[in-house]
Amino acid sequence: MDSTDRKILAILQDDASMSVADIAKRVNLSQTPCWRRIQKLQDAGIITKRVVLVDPDALGLGLTVFVEIETGDHSKDWLDGFAAAVTQMPEVMEIYRMAGDVDYMLRITVPNMAAVDAFYQRLIAMVPLKNVTSRFAMERVKYTTAYPVTAG
Amino acid sequence: MDSTDRKILAILQDDASMSVADIAKRVNLSQTPCWRRIQKLQDAGIITKRVVLVDPDALGLGLTVFVEIETGDHSKDWLDGFAAAVTQMPEVMEIYRMAGDVDYMLRITVPNMAAVDAFYQRLIAMVPLKNVTSRFAMERVKYTTAYPVTAG
């Protein structure tokens, strides 16, 4: 993957509605080679998806909460099952298995406090957990899906 | 926004490469009205962007770190400036202003431990901070940009 591919990725991560012709201009290529590069990035699994991003406030999903979970001592099978179950829950946008005292970090997006509590109740009903800490976001200052691809 | 709009959003949040004709079929609409609804969702700012998602591992960005920041006592202007400066940093994917003891929560994506340290050094060089805690992710279990739009 050379610097032209990186430029293409930078463009598409910011705006995937651009035509191949316009992208080609921006990276000083003609249409066909540019198109072939994009195909290749898709086939190689570097580009994983094409999606639209939606304003959560417009959907009434104004509340973001980070949930830090200490599972306590459990087997690998148990942990896998736990992770799979949490993955199914639609308000869960991100799940990370963590190093350190916190075992899992979740980011959930919900309409209001009641939904946070409903989520919490469902979560602890699934299984006993050693500790669950919720951290509430007041404001989303930055949110991007675009990874840095250009050095400097 | 009715249930048809929600169905359209659910589809486009999952796969924006679908043709309008195919989306129309899935929501039992003909092409033109379906197209008009999508336009409306864009014009209303509900759909904010069309992007491609990229595999961070493929870019050598395998390390995700949550950074919890306590800023200490500072003026609103100072906080705004701080937030703006952190927003500029390309490894920062998400920034939230938090309720509670932690003032800001960041998610950063970097190639390796050295980059974490480099980020940390740049961060604390910007200004004195009361406390900075890094939490390291071992594994990304779930990551989605698709908000739940269908009740149930």
Added chain:
DNA sequence: GGTGAAAATGCCGCGCC
């Protein structure tokens, strides 16, 4: 809202350098 169809645009395969 829905339909059908036409115009404009953009995609993407081919032959060639």
Added chain:
DNA sequence: GGCGCGGCATTTTCACC
């Protein structure tokens, strides 16, 4: 790896129900 052409799919805009 890159280019230009051209058929074809898709988008987008009509006029009308």
